Amino acid sequence: MIYLDNAATTFPKPEMVYEAVLNNMKNYGANPGRSGHKLALEAGRVIFKGREMVCRLFNIDDPMQVIFTCNATEALNLAIKGVLEEGDHVITTSMEHNSVMRPIKSLENNGVENTVIQCDEAGGLNPRLIERAIKENTKLIVVTHASNVTGTIMPIEEIGEIAKRKNVLFLVDAAQTAGVYDIDVKNMNIDLLATAGHKGLMGPQGTGILFIGEGVEVKHFKEGGTGSKSQELTQPLMLPDRYESGTPNTPGIAGLTAGIEFILKEGLDKIRKHEEEITSCFLEGVKNIPGIIIYGKQDATKQAAVVSINIGEEDSSEIGYVLDKVFDVGIRPGLHCAPMAHKTIGTLEQGTVRFSFGYFTTKEEVKIAIEAIRNIKEEVI
Amino acid sequence: MIYLDNAATTFPKPEMVYEAVLNNMKNYGANPGRSGHKLALEAGRVIFKGREMVCRLFNIDDPMQVIFTCNATEALNLAIKGVLEEGDHVITTSMEHNSVMRPIKSLENNGVENTVIQCDEAGGLNPRLIERAIKENTKLIVVTHASNVTGTIMPIEEIGEIAKRKNVLFLVDAAQTAGVYDIDVKNMNIDLLATAGHKGLMGPQGTGILFIGEGVEVKHFKEGGTGSKSQELTQPLMLPDRYESGTPNTPGIAGLTAGIEFILKEGLDKIRKHEEEITSCFLEGVKNIPGIIIYGKQDATKQAAVVSINIGEEDSSEIGYVLDKVFDVGIRPGLHCAPMAHKTIGTLEQGTVRFSFGYFTTKEEVKIAIEAIRNIKEEVI
Structure with missing residues (x-):
């Protein structure tokens, strides 16, 4: 996975x-x-x-x-x-x-x-x-x-x-x-x-x-x-x-x-730089897919390696399900135990599809995830 | 150990x-x-x-x-x-x-x-x-x-x-x-x-x-x-x-x-029987050493695989120290976070030297511990 x-x-x-x-x-x-x-x-x-x-x-x-x-x-x-x-x-x-x-x-x-x-x-x-x-x-x-x-x-x-x-x-x-x-x-x-x-x-x-x-x-x-x-x-x-x-x-x-x-x-610097790069790579990739809503700063230097998105008005849990079942990509959809945060960004009903990266996440994995999102996007809309 | x-x-x-x-x-x-x-x-x-x-x-x-x-x-x-x-x-x-x-x-x-x-x-x-x-x-x-x-x-x-x-x-x-x-x-x-x-x-x-x-x-x-x-x-x-x-x-x-x-x-029966045997073996061994005070029921069917003893009026921590350093036997001396229990059995000042056994404890280990106690007893008194 x-x-x-x-x-x-x-x-x-x-x-x-x-x-x-x-x-x-x-x-x-x-x-x-x-x-x-x-x-x-x-x-x-x-x-x-x-x-x-x-x-x-x-x-x-x-x-x-x-x-x-x-x-x-x-x-x-x-x-x-x-x-x-x-x-x-x-x-x-x-x-x-x-x-x-x-x-x-x-x-x-x-x-x-x-x-x-x-x-x-x-x-x-x-x-x-x-x-x-x-x-x-x-x-x-x-x-x-x-x-x-x-x-x-x-x-x-x-x-x-x-x-x-x-x-x-x-x-x-x-x-x-x-x-x-x-x-x-x-x-x-x-x-x-x-x-x-x-x-x-x-x-x-x-x-x-x-x-x-x-x-x-x-x-x-x-x-x-x-x-x-x-x-x-x-x-x-x-x-x-x-x-x-x-x-x-x-x-x-x-x-x-x-x-x-x-x-x-x-070293923290090396770890943080890697996570920034990965986040940046993901952000750029999903920005290029029309119809994807990205939440937050959309800037890898202003956010931790966490990106929440939605595909149009699709339910976040369903996207999470397909990512797992069809593409073998594990993410967390929903409210992430932070309902007020979702209210703040306007996603209390829909939740978001959250991708979060770590020091061992590779660019190749991120690219596969981006392609998966693109595929789902094309399927659903 | x-x-x-x-x-x-x-x-x-x-x-x-x-x-x-x-x-x-x-x-x-x-x-x-x-x-x-x-x-x-x-x-x-x-x-x-x-x-x-x-x-x-x-x-x-x-x-x-x-x-x-x-x-x-x-x-x-x-x-x-x-x-x-x-x-x-x-x-x-x-x-x-x-x-x-x-x-x-x-x-x-x-x-x-x-x-x-x-x-x-x-x-x-x-x-x-x-x-x-x-x-x-x-x-x-x-x-x-x-x-x-x-x-x-x-x-x-x-x-x-x-x-x-x-x-x-x-x-x-x-x-x-x-x-x-x-x-x-x-x-x-x-x-x-x-x-x-x-x-x-x-x-x-x-x-x-x-x-x-x-x-x-x-x-x-x-x-x-x-x-x-x-x-x-x-x-x-x-x-x-x-x-x-x-x-x-x-x-x-x-x-x-x-x-x-x-x-x-x-099976619980097998585990309990083993622990009873080990406890029994230890109790018999220490009963045979004069000058050892044994606390509790002194009956393996009426106690869990835990036996507290003292060697005369020797400080329990010192006995614990010697058991560890000289005989490589690890036990717990002192009050065992249960001061009222020690007050009940009359050892609030001295503490006790506590031996406790498990399913993987062997009779050979118990015998070595008994010999260690005998040695310490002969040294100190």
Whole structure:
């Protein structure tokens, strides 16, 4: 199959990711941070190394500020619900994924107000609108680094500057950008960074990351065994233990660590340039097919390697079905768990046919996909 | 290393577990339940198969009642906090792990009362004490199926009968028993069953299970993308989606599915008999060393394959250190994240040296461990 669904999860992973997972499971599959024997210590070391790798990638000082979660959704829930309390106000955008929108909507029941900044039809965000929405009780700004529907890259540096100046916490959802785009939590004034481990970071599914900036108070929502302060019946408040109760996903984190090592070895620039080239190639190809609607910026330097299209008014799911069955091209049609983003770009009813590329996507694959779209277009209209 | 720390996580796993993880990652590493293409559907199928395997193992009717979590701790938090509300009363035992005790203690701040039933010095529980503790506002009874410190098996059938008769919900923590002991949610009147995927079920770390009985209302604490009802900004209430936001640990669940297949193929009886034999062999061996204190029932038919000992008044961590460094035997010393259990058996200060066995533990390994204990005993006293 030609796999063009990398915004859902990257596939394949680098060989060293598979090897790291298997090596952990087969050779030191003990419980990290629990016992003190050799295998347990080795398992603990790979997790600590993972934290260090995350630090290197995002310019974080202290590995203890890196929390491993089971996915980006958990990281976002933890950050959003851990920070916001009754009477607080949160600002977000109309391009967010349900992993941001649903927690924020649910907090309305707890007396947390929200403002959703309307983005333009290409998914673009004017940071001044965020600044203007800040009120006395605004505690948090939550913005995706790039839309999972249109790929549109958000001006997070400018928002970080605003957040810092206004003394508001800033949470970035980097699920679509980590491992491809430069993210520097210090320079960008990011207080909380949530991301998936299995997308651009090339780790296995079942992994996510939350960075918690110094002095940011985040409530936990799970308690349990932490391997620390075992004699106490209350959750220890030290990081990262406070947020990592129970046995972690050690093989997953071992794989994620290898994924980040691979990225650091290749270099973000090389990875991003490849993805830009692929995206550019795809955009040019589909622009040449009459009757194809392309959403978003339509500019590979202004969007992550995600392109949403439609073929006239055809149902996106049907196009997805044909791409899979007839052309062996795997994409994701529909709403991509981001209904407000689809409302923003005008596709809430139709959904879109989303193509998303990765570091291992080749131009040949993209060309086959373009030809498939052309064929479907000629068939249906 | 002679690995006798299976209560923390079983190691090694069956070969087919490694193969299932790798096969998922390499051959169909797509995002399940999100897109509709072949690889995504195949990933979705392995997860559904996993739910079916769990159903077969625990006599559950509907695969949709099986929730996959990242570990047993998450499953327990979800069950305990999802069920209990202000004004409710919960009953538990003094042998519980911190993954039960800490959530229950934290709920005191939300106006949830608790009663902790005192177990005897061998970790045994008199179910009549539970019955007597039931009050008008008692909503939930939480009991471990077997202690992770002494292995003591709890009378869950009798407690289930009491819970049913008194119309109180019954949550069983099966982290130390699933995959080894018969668990039948119907016959045992279990409303909620939480367990780890990486212990007796032989799956990878990063997996846990919560069974939610029909009609049991459990609040969720995470919202996000579910791949269902994507157009809505509120969390869908259908099972299992309600509790499984975001990308699941597909390789982990694939491995867990293979682990349960392995168990069903071998048969619980064969597995349990092997573990009983090994435990018996160890108990006999250490009973013959003067000066060794053995905790718990000291009867392989009344305890899971977990034995806690001490060598006189020696610090358990030091014994653990010597066992690892000198004898290459990996065990877990200390409090095992269960301080009240240690208080119950009188070892809150000293901790215990915990040996825990698995299906792959051999008698030869046990004999080496016994000799190591004998050697240490002769050295230190």
